[in-house]
Amino acid sequence: xxxxKKITVTAVAAALGVTALAxxxxxxxxxxxxxxxxxxxxxxxxxxxxxxxxxxxxxLKEFTRxxxxxxxxxxxxxxxxxxxxxxxxxxSPRGDVFFGVDNTLLSRALDNALFTPYAAKGLDxxxxxxxxxxxxxxxxxVDTGDICVNYDKKYFADKKLxxxxxFEDLAKPAYKxxxxxxxxxxxxxxxxxxxxxxxxxGEDGYQDYWKKLKSNGVKVVDGWEQAYNEEFSGSAGGRxxxxxxxxxxxxxxxxxVEVLYADPQPKTAPTGVATGTCFRQIEFxxxxxxxxxxxxxxxxxxxxxxxxxxxxxPLNMFVSPVTKGAKVPDLFTEFGATVDKxxxxxxxxxxxxxxxxxxxxxxxxxx
Amino acid sequence: xAVPVAFFAVFFAYPVVAIVGRGLKADGVWQFGRFxxxxxxxxxxxxxxxxxxxxxxxxxxxxxxxxxxxxxxxxFDFPGKQLLRAIVTVPFVLPTVVVGTAFLALLGRGGFxxxxxxxxxxxxxxxxxxxxVFFNYAVVxxxxxxLWSQLDPRQEEAARVxxxxxxxxxxxxxxxxxxxxxxxxxxxxxxxxxxxxxxVQILGGPGFSTLExxxxxxxxxxxxxxxxxxLTLVQFAAVGSILAVHAWTVRRRETALKLVDPAQTARRPRxxxxxxxxxxxxxxxxxxxxxxxxxxxxxxxxxxxxxxLDYYRALGSAEANSGTFLVAPLEAVWNxxxxxxxxxxxxxxxxGLAAAALTRRAGRLVRGFxxxxxxxxxxxxVTVGFGFLITLDKPPLDLRTSWILVxxxxxxxxxxxxxxxxxxxxxxxxxxxxxxxxxxxASPLRAWREVDLPLVRRALLVAAGFxFAVSLGEFGATVFIxxxxxxxxxxAVARLLGRSGDLNYGQAMALSTILMLVCAVSLLLLERIxxxxxxxx
Numbered sequence: 001x002x003x004x005k006k007i008t009v010t011a012v013a014a015a016l017g018v019t020a021l022a023x024x025x026x027x028x029x030x031x032x033x034x035x036x037x038x039x040x041x042x043x044x045x046x047x048x049x050x051x052x053x054x055x056x057x058x059x060l061k062e063f064t065r066x067x068x069x070x071x072x073x074x075x076x077x078x079x080x081x082x083x084x085x086x087x088x089x090x091x092s093p094r095g096d097v098f099f100g101v102d103n104t105l106l107s108r109a110l111d112n113a114l115f116t117p118y119a120a121k122g123l124d125x126x127x128x129x130x131x132x133x134x135x136x137x138x139x140x141x142v143d144t145g146d147i148c149v150n151y152d153k154k155y156f157a158d159k160k161l162x163x164x165x166x167f168e169d170l171a172k173p174a175y176k177x178x179x180x181x182x183x184x185x186x187x188x189x190x191x192x193x194x195x196x197x198x199x200x201x202g203e204d205g206y207q208d209y210w211k212k213l214k215s216n217g218v219k220v221v222d223g224w225e226q227a228y229n230e231e232f233s234g235s236a237g238g239r240x241x242x243x244x245x246x247x248x249x250x251x252x253x254x255x256x257v258e259v260l261y262a263d264p265q266p267k268t269a270p271t272g273v274a275t276g277t278c279f280r281q282i283e284f285x286x287x288x289x290x291x292x293x294x295x296x297x298x299x300x301x302x303x304x305x306x307x308x309x310x311x312x313x314p315l316n317m318f319v320s321p322v323t324k325g326a327k328v329p330d331l332f333t334e335f336g337a338t339v340d341k342x343x344x345x346x347x348x349x350x351x352x353x354x355x356x357x358x359x360x361x362x363x364x365x366x367x
Numbered sequence: 368x369a370v371p372v373a374f375f376a377v378f379f380a381y382p383v384v385a386i387v388g389r390g391l392k393a394d395g396v397w398q399f400g401r402f403x404x405x406x407x408x409x410x411x412x413x414x415x416x417x418x419x420x421x422x423x424x425x426x427x428x429x430x431x432x433x434x435x436x437x438x439x440x441x442x443f444d445f446p447g448k449q450l451l452r453a454i455v456t457v458p459f460v461l462p463t464v465v466v467g468t469a470f471l472a473l474l475g476r477g478g479f480x481x482x483x484x485x486x487x488x489x490x491x492x493x494x495x496x497x498x499x500v501f502f503n504y505a506v507v508x509x510x511x512x513x514l515w516s517q518l519d520p521r522q523e524e525a526a527r528v529x530x531x532x533x534x535x536x537x538x539x540x541x542x543x544x545x546x547x548x549x550x551x552x553x554x555x556x557x558x559x560x561x562x563x564x565x566x567v568q569i570l571g572g573p574g575f576s577t578l579e580x581x582x583x584x585x586x587x588x589x590x591x592x593x594x595x596x597x598l599t600l601v602q603f604a605a606v607g608s609i610l611a612v613h614a615w616t617v618r619r620r621e622t623a624l625k626l627v628d629p630a631q632t633a634r635r636p637r638x639x640x641x642x643x644x645x646x647x648x649x650x651x652x653x654x655x656x657x658x659x660x661x662x663x664x665x666x667x668x669x670x671x672x673x674x675x676l677d678y679y680r681a682l683g684s685a686e687a688n689s690g691t692f693l694v695a696p697l698e699a700v701w702n703x704x705x706x707x708x709x710x711x712x713x714x715x716x717x718x719g720l721a722a723a724a725l726t727r728r729a730g731r732l733v734r735g736f737x738x739x740x741x742x743x744x745x746x747x748x749v750t751v752g753f754g755f756l757i758t759l760d761k762p763p764l765d766l767r768t769s770w771i772l773v774x775x776x777x778x779x780x781x782x783x784x785x786x787x788x789x790x791x792x793x794x795x796x797x798x799x800x801x802x803x804x805x806x807x808x809a810s811p812l813r814a815w816r817e818v819d820l821p822l823v824r825r826a827l828l829v830a831a832g833f834x835f836a837v838s839l840g841e842f843g844a845t846v847f848i849x850x851x852x853x854x855x856x857x858x859a860v861a862r863l864l865g866r867s868g869d870l871n872y873g874q875a876m877a878l879s880t881i882l883m884l885v886c887a888v889s890l891l892l893l894e895r896i897x898x899x900x901x902x903x904x
Contacts, residue, residue: 046768051862074768081587085756088389092760094767108590183573186588222573225864229872230471236869240666241471261868263670263677355589366573 045069045296046095048288050082053099054316055309063303069296079188080105087112091290096297099142099285099304103132103344104191106139106284107351115139115286116294121302125324130282132347139284142304143319146252146339147192148278149179150271152234155246164247166276167200170213177217180231180245183366185358187223188281193249194361195350196279199343203353210364219245220366228254234271236262252278253318256335260315273337280342283319371721371740371782374713377764378775379743382754383599389757390596398593405597411581415601418561418577421492425499425560426553432500432651433507434549439648440508441515443641444633451649453890455656456505456832460840460886462857463565465879468864469659470498470570494570499563501655503556510552511545513829514791516629518544547791554613555787558606558744565842578602582747599750606745629825660883667876671869678873682881696878699859700885706770706845706855707838710777714834717778718785719827725786726793740786743779748842751776773855777841781834788833792826793819832890839886856882 047053053075060071074095076082083101086093090112101109109115110133119137128134130141149170151163164170170179182190198206221227229237232248236258255269285304287297303309310326313319321328391398405411440452458466474480474488474497481487488494518541526536562579576584578598585595636645668674682696721740743751755776759766766772796819804814842857854862856878863875 077587084587084590085753087590088753088757089760089767094756186573186584220573222568226467226569229864230468235872237872240669240872241468257868261870263870362573 042293042296043068043070044072045097045293045300046072046074047300048074048076048082048086048093048095048098050079050100051075051077052079052317056312056316059308059312062308063300067296067299067303069293069299071300083109086114086288090114093288093290096288096291096293097285097300097304098288099283101139101284101286102188103280103282103284103347104188104195104350104354106132106347109286110138110347111351114289116289116291118287118298118301120298120305122305122323126305126322127324130322132282133284139286140301140305141282141322142285143283143310143313143317143322145281145283145319146278146337146342147189147196147249147281148252148337148339149193149274150232150234150248150250150254151274152232152246153268153270153272155233163272164274164277166274167197167209169274170218170247170277171209171216173216175216175247177219178245179213179217179247179249180219180221180227181249182224182227183220183222184361189224189227189249189251190220191354191358192279192281193277194357195345196277196343198357199279199345203357206357207360207364210361214365218365224250234258247274251318252337252339253314253320253332255337256331257318259335260331269335273339275337275339278339278342280339280344282322371717371724372736374717374782375739375743378755379746379751379779382758383746383750384754385758386592386750386754387596387599390592390594390599401593402597402600405594406601411594411598414576414578414581417575418579419605421495421567421575421577422557422561422563424492425496425503425563426557428496429500429503429507429556429560430549430553432655433504434511435644436504436648436651437508437512437515439645441512441629442520442633443636443645445635445645450891451652452508453887454660455508455652456836456890457660457883457886458501458656459503459505460836461879461883462840462842462860463569465663465857465860465875465882466498466501466659467565467569468876468879469662470494470501473659473662474570492571492575495563495567495575497655498566498570499556499560501659502566503559504652504656506555506559507552509829509833510555510788511548513788513826514548515541515545516632517627517792517825518632519627520632550613551787551791554609555744557609558741561605561609562602562745562747564747578605579747583749586747586749586753595750599747602745602747603742606742610741610745663876663883664880667873667880670873678870678877679881681870681874682877696859696863696874697881699854699856699878700881702854703839703856703882704885706773706777707835709771710774710781710838710841711831711835713774713778714781714785714838715827715831718782718830718834719789721782722786722789722793725790726796741783744783748776751779773845774838776845777838778834780837780841784833784837785830788826788830789823792823796822835889836886839882839889856885 053073055073064070072095076085079100079102083098083105086098087108098114115138117137118140120140123131123137123140126141130144132141133139149164153163156163161174164172164175169175181193184190184194194206197209200206201209219231221231227248228235228250230241231243231245232238232250233243233246234248235243235254237243238245252273252275255271255273258271259265259269285301287294287301291297305323307323307326310321310323311328313321314328314332391401436455440448474494488497523536523540526540527533531539561577563577564579564583567575567577567580578601582595582598582602585591585598636642667678668676670677718740721736725736755772756767759772766775800818801814804818805811809817839855840857841855842861845855845858860875860878860882863871863878
């Protein structure tokens with residue numbers, strides 16, 4: 001295999017390079033030397049985001065063609081980590097625009113005055129119910145996604161059992177020991193699911209609901225990767241890992257992903273969505289305070305809610321557009337679920353209670 | 368001495384102090400009362416206790432399982448030894464996401480043990496302990512075995528000729544010579560398991576948490592900097608005291624050893640006992656190390672309709688990954704090698720100079736620095752990463768978006784290895800040889816080149832190999848600072864694992880397999896270089 005050969009050659013080169021570099025002994029010089037290459041020139045606009053950010057190359061080229069700005073993307077960890085890094089570097093940001101703060105963390109960003117207000121062009125085309133900061137325009141809504149329980153179609157067909165539809169169903173004996181969810185303290189789908197139960201059962205009732213779920217054998221793992229790829233029997237990874245949980249907390253858009261990344265692509269998605277268990281996430285972007293390229297950042301915000309970008313998102317980030325008239329690809333409508341009544345909790349309420357909810361949840365379910 | 372001090376001051380001490388200060392200061396006033404608040408919380412006390420006892424248990428188990436391995440690799444000659452030695456080092460550099468996946472496949476539901484005996488170990492502490500042995504086996508085999516193979520067996524033989532029993536000869540001659548290396552290895556294993564992050568997070572589930580995991584949660588996810596700062600200092604203090612105790616014990620036992628070419632000390636096993644020992648070690652390696660690695664390979668070839676190389680082919684194109692990366696995942700291989708190379712160079716320069724300084728002028732101050740050099744291993748990657756963010760943000764050191772940040776962070780972890788591996792050998796060099804050279808008119812540089820270098824060349828290569836390997840596999844700090852247009856291998860694997868779908872999962876396994884191969888090939892190459900030149904001894 002030619003790859004092996006290539007690797008061997010590279011490794012030899014590497015070993016030789018070590019000696020050469022070690023000889024000059026002043027590697028620190030190259031450190032300060034490259035500091036100037038940050039590309040802060042007015043023709044570059046830097047977008048800071050989380051690891052899930054994706055966009056087709058052509059779309060960014062389109063932006064460059066329209067505005068003359070080149071986009072540089074910096075991904076830094078999961079959504080919470082990326083936001084926290086921005087808060088830490090407030091005033092001296094690494095980029096111009098931050099994308100990826102959602103409604104569960106929005107208040108943290110706003111309380112820290114992270115963003116410079118800007119009303120993006122085209123905002124009037126964005127659905128009103130997602131404009132949570134409409135008065136002040138510190139953030140611009142970009143996409144929505146629903147956190148829902150997914151089910152393994154084959155399992156329920158084999159057992160001749162109807163898949164669950166609602167939160168209520170999940171606590172029923174028929175679904176004992178079937179659900180795996182994520183740690184609400186460390187994982188955003190985990191937190192979303194917890195918030196969904198708070199929205200449904202109220203601040204007084206959610207603990208009772210979780211007691212029922214616990215005695216019904218809910219399993220908690222730390223992150224989405226593990227829940228979905230190791231524990232959930234309906235996913236590609238799970239099938240290989242001989243996973244035995246046919247219910248998992250994931251996204252309404254997970255079934256189309258299972259189809260898109262399968263070869264050959266199946267006629268129907270192997271997984272389905274329990275549409276009565278959904279919590280709606282809204283993701284926002286904002287112009288970072290102290291941005292070096294403010295004009296470019298503003299142009300980028302306009303672009304993010306423009307049709308080109310909005311129509312590109314579904315198959316790259318598996319989220320739904322917020323701009324009216326943005327077309328959703330067939331694959332998405334065909335295999336994805338439409339969620340009519342997702343749960344939501346106001347960002348202020350979340351900000352006030354998040355810690356306390358998560359803590360009581362932890363002592364109730366994890367310990 | 369100036370280079371390592373400056374390096375650590377700028378790229379380690381300053382960022383860490385800054386981030387800890389952020390957590391412990393409110394309106395410019397230190398809030399030491401936060402110690403009391405945090406350290407009386409029952410959940411934090413649970414974390415402290417678990418961190419300590421699992422590290423102790425992991426270290427004991429690793430020594431128990433790996434010391435026979437160190438002996439076998441040092442003293443016996445058998446076909447495939449070099450290959451095997453490279454392979455046992457591979458786990459050490461694999462990203463924990465990958466290892467977690469492999470171990471779940473072995474110990475979890477439907478895994479190897481489950482199918483044979485119905486035993487499942489996932490989310491128990493046993494899976495954590497075994498994974499720690501898997502990771503750290505090479506530390507013991509290389510650190511202890513490296514020195515063992517250079518000890519002259521004739522010394523032990525001499526003792527036996529003089530009437531000592533087999534065990535007494537070993538205890539009186541070999542053990543004292545070996546003790547510093549064993550202590551160093553045990554210390555490293557304890558440090559790694561005390562600060563264990565990925566293994567505990569993946570295999571332990573939310574029920575178990577080490578100090579390091581907790582610092583990560585408090586910093587990256589909750590932005591609870593005060594709690595994180597307190598925990599960072601606690602970990603610092605714990606690691607510092609372990610290092611101090613270690614430095615003291617090692618100093619008491621240091622002796623100049625007569626080192627010989629390892630090629631002369633190894634021979635074919637003789638007698639049933641030796642063959643049984645070799646067999647036992649090989650079986651351990653097979654079950655504990657090769658099996659989890661084999662699971663990865665198997666999964667990378669496991670297509671929906673049979674076995675094949677489709678996932679590997681997909682790695683070569685950016686299109687197949689529609690946007691997961693801006694480049695084909697395969698480019699991550701080249702990125703990783705480049706970064707690791709620069710990191711190795713930095714680590715060798717910084718660590719080599721430090722080790723040399725520590726050998727020559729072993730004053731009290733310098734010895735203190737010896738322990739300080741180990742501290743990066745005991746400080747969480749997230750603390751360093753977040754520290755980088757808030758300190759290296761002004762010209763001329765605005766490195767936050769520069770590529771050099773990745774090798775710098777990797778070198779921080781690599782330097783302690785270089786120092787640890789170099790020091791025992793450097794110190795064991797008989798000073799009189801150098802003096803003799805000087806008397807005969809050699810300049811200090813010439814004396815170093817003619818006397819020290821030939822003796823330490825092997826250690827230097829081993830150190831380079833280790834630094835290179837840990838740089839390749841480093842994940843914690845890299846994940847915060849790696850740029851999306853050039854992800855490293857572990858970062859690419861984690862990103863692929865982070866998305867659903869057959870193709871992504873398969874590619875993650877394929878990329879892990881490639882990472883595994885790259886590590887094995889690099890390590891094997893280092894062994895070769897050594898052999899080619901060993902004639903100069």
